[in-house]
Amino acid sequence: MKAYVFPGQGAQFPGMGKDLYENSEKAKVLFESANNLLGFRITNIMFDGTSEELKQTNVTQPAIFLHSVILALMADDFKPDMVAGHSLGELSAIVANCTLTFEDGLKLVAARANAMQKACEANPSTMAAILGLEDSVVEDICAGIDEVVVAANYNCPGQLVISGSNKGIEIACEKMKESGAKRALPLPVGGAFHSPLMEPARMELEAAILTTKFENPICPVYQNATALPATDVEIIKQNLVAQLTAPVKWTQSVQKMVADGATEFIESGPGKVLQGLVKKIHREAEVRSI
Secondary structure, eight states: OEEEEEOOTTOOOTTTTHHHHHHOHHHHHHHHHHHHHHTSOHHHHHHHOOHHHHTSHHHHHHHHHHHHHHHHHHOTTOOOSEEEESTTHHHHHHHHTTSSOHHHHHHHHHHHHHHHHHHHHHSOEEEEEEESSOHHHHHHHHHTSSSOEEEEEEEETTEEEEEEEHHHHHHHHHHHHHTTOSEEEEOSOSSOTTSGGGHHHHHHHHHHHHTSOOOOOSSOEEOTTTOSEEOOHHHHHHHHHHTTTSOBOHHHHHHHHHHTTOOEEEEOSSSSHHHHHHHHHOTTSEEEEO
């Protein structure tokens, strides 16, 4: 069974999507539609912008979504048995499985990005990657800190990202090192994604989702908040909303997809981050990109 997976924020790079635009008329039409819908030429930033320009949340998220979804739509053999996306990538996944149209998916990505940008500006916060500790140890350390600090991304065994206030992350990194972490590395992000500090963004995204039409998907989406397959539209909506303040259960999602029969994982989007994570989670799985 084929599982298509879609990357999240951090996979962007200067020049992303340019080859698609130049070599496919269908892709060009979709990119131009996105420029019109967003109200600015995101293609200019994607194709010719700097890394710094691409790092802005309200640019990064739609850029990765566009690259990921257009790649999937261009693939002649795109026939997923199941889909999943890491954080932002979950929206790419539910466009790929026909739960959302391309246009409505992009609108929600833009709404999500803008809401998260506002939440970041209102409450400066950050994240850090913790390598070489058991998940339970990381969770216990976070729970013992008198600041907002939570496990945010369960990326693969031995690699967990934490999220919280600037002070909380600083304290947590020191405690992680004291407990034997190989690395406790603050990340160059502008906010505490997938933490309670994203509550204002969660509420704003929920309002946008309630006014968007969702269709029955062609295959299950394994969602970050639960690591379980979903085909019911209302459950998909609920999990999309919950995702902003809940952890990304990527390790658990991949394990569940394998348990449900996935034998081939195909990454659609910029970079190869998810291919590496899938291999670390399940070394016997076949992994490639479109």
